[in-house]
Amino acid sequence: MVTQIISTMETQANNGPGSAGILNGTNGEPDDSKTNLIVNYLPQNMTQEEFKSLFGSIGEIESCKLVRDKITGQSLGYGFVNYVDPNDADKAINTLNGLKLQTKTIKVSYARPSSASIRDANLYVSSLPKNMNQKEMEQLFSQYGRIITSRILVDQVTGDSTTCVSRGVGFIRFDKRIEAEEAIKGLNGQKPLGSSEPITVKFANNPSQKTGQALLTHLYQTTARRYTGPLHHQTQRFRLDSLINMAYGVKSPLSFLPRFSPITIDSVTNLAGVSLTAPTTAGWCIFVYNLSPEADESVLWQLFGPFGAVTNVKVIRDFTTNKCKGFGFVTMTNYDEAAMAIASLNGYRLGDRVLQVSFKTSKPHKA
DNA sequence: TACCATT
Numbered sequence: 001m002v003t004q005i006i007s008t009m010e011t012q013a014n015n016g017p018g019s020a021g022i023l024n025g026t027n028g029e030p031d032d033s034k035t036n037l038i039v040n041y042l043p044q045n046m047t048q049e050e051f052k053s054l055f056g057s058i059g060e061i062e063s064c065k066l067v068r069d070k071i072t073g074q075s076l077g078y079g080f081v082n083y084v085d086p087n088d089a090d091k092a093i094n095t096l097n098g099l100k101l102q103t104k105t106i107k108v109s110y111a112r113p114s115s116a117s118i119r120d121a122n123l124y125v126s127s128l129p130k131n132m133n134q135k136e137m138e139q140l141f142s143q144y145g146r147i148i149t150s151r152i153l154v155d156q157v158t159g160d161s162t163t164c165v166s167r168g169v170g171f172i173r174f175d176k177r178i179e180a181e182e183a184i185k186g187l188n189g190q191k192p193l194g195s196s197e198p199i200t201v202k203f204a205n206n207p208s209q210k211t212g213q214a215l216l217t218h219l220y221q222t223t224a225r226r227y228t229g230p231l232h233h234q235t236q237r238f239r240l241d242s243l244i245n246m247a248y249g250v251k252s253p254l255s256f257l258p259r260f261s262p263i264t265i266d267s268v269t270n271l272a273g274v275s276l277t278a279p280t281t282a283g284w285c286i287f288v289y290n291l292s293p294e295a296d297e298s299v300l301w302q303l304f305g306p307f308g309a310v311t312n313v314k315v316i317r318d319f320t321t322n323k324c325k326g327f328g329f330v331t332m333t334n335y336d337e338a339a340m341a342i343a344s345l346n347g348y349r350l351g352d353r354v355l356q357v358s359f360k361t362s363k364p365h366k367a
Numbered sequence: 368t369a370c371c372a373t374t
Contacts, residue, residue: 041374077374124373151374169372205373287370316371329371360370 034086035062037093038111040078040149042066043102047075055081058095059088077104080111112148112175121148121174123183124204128152128168129195141172144186145179155312171204205319283311284338285360286330288345290353291315293323303345304330308337329360 042051051066066079083089089110097108112118128137134152141147152170174180180203188201288300300313312331315324332338338359346357 122374126372149374153372153374155372167372169374171374173374285370289369314371319373325371327369327371356369358370362370 032082033110033113035084035089036080036082036111037089037108038078038080039096040107040109041104042075042077042079042106043104044075044077046101051079051081055092055096058083058092060084117176117178119177120203121177121180122204122206123172123174123180124202125170125172126168126200127197128166128170128199129192129197130166130168132166132192134170137170137172140187140192141174141183144174144183146175148173148175283309283331283333284335286332286338286342287327287358287360288330289327289356290350291324291326291328291355292351292353293326295324295328299350300328300330303348303350304332304341307332307341307344309333 037055039051039055046066048066052061052064055061055064060083062082062084064079064081067076068074069076081089081092083092093108093110096106099106099108123141125137132152134150137152138147138150141150150170150172153167155165155167172180172183174183184201184203187199189198191198286304288303291299295315297313297315300315301310304310304313310330310332313328314330315328316326317324330341332341342357342359345355348355348357
């Protein structure tokens with residue numbers, strides 16, 4: 001799934017007067033509030049040299065650093081630039097903030113002074129109402145302190161940025177950790193006005209805390225998806241009539257499927273009392289249970305692709321261990337193909353596990 | 368052993 005970021009590109013006002021090389025009267029440290037910038041949302045593949053070259057084109061740099069993972073050396077997507085001349089810092093913000101580099105839109109703003117109190121002030125929010133936008137989320141959280149950055153993650157239908165839909169997940173970075181703590185106390189488990197579902201608010205996991213192995217696994221999966229994603233499903237797609245032939249015992253390339261499905265299509269459509277997820281712009285969401293801890297996205301593409309148009313697959317993993325939690329989701333465009341996939345794959349033995357496959361149920365909620 | 372989402 002392609003994830004697009006909605007984020008304000010405005011920069012933070014800096015913290016008052018000061019200029020490079022002038023010593024702060026209280027502690028004798030240089031005041032670089034007018035020269036030191038933080039750069040966010042850099043492309044993952046940008047090197048230190050490219051980073052320096054881009055910002056060096058504005059003016060003389062005192063120092064700069066692309067921040068990287070301690071173990072893997074992988075870019076964490078942000079960095080700092082300290083100019084000699086505050087005018088160049090200002091110019092960098094004006095000319096480079098909002099610059100589009102590959103798929104990213106970089107953010108250039110004054111860096112806040114390094115301090116223990118601003119660390120771990122980043123929150124992860126889930127179960128947000130799908131119709132809540134970034135501004136509304138900020139409004140909800142702003143009562144607890146000054147918000148530095150915020151964002152809501154959205155699904156993006158390939159090739160049409162207007163059909164974005166919130167994933168109900170976002171981030172809020174406060175100025176101070178105590179503000180973030182208060183926001184958790186005040187908002188975790190609370191229902192936003194007009195919403196029936198409580199939101200989850202917790203400290204965000206920091207990607208740099210991931211193990212090197214998990215990062216490499218993630219990179220591998222991101223790369224591998226190129227060869228198994230929706231743009232290629234036509235090449236492995238089979239026609240519905242060949243599936244019907246198979247049901248009558250005709251030889252088929254789908255011989256890996258069970259000859260007799262444990263359920264019929266009718267039983268799928270007629271499950272009493274179960275509300276199926278409505279077809280959204282994205283299609284029909286299918287719940288796949290009993291995947292192995294090692295399962296990855298490619299197995300879902302392989303299983304469901306033969307039945308028709310698959311627009312998205314997702315293996316749910318534990319964020320810290322990166323192991324599959326035993327289930328995943330597949331989105332298919334057409335109801336008939338989704339129903340056929342469910343009828344055929346529910347009860348299918350994958351390795352030493354028997355899959356349970358059904359339409360995703362609507363999330364249960366207490367009255 | 369049961370319905371996600373981690374910039």
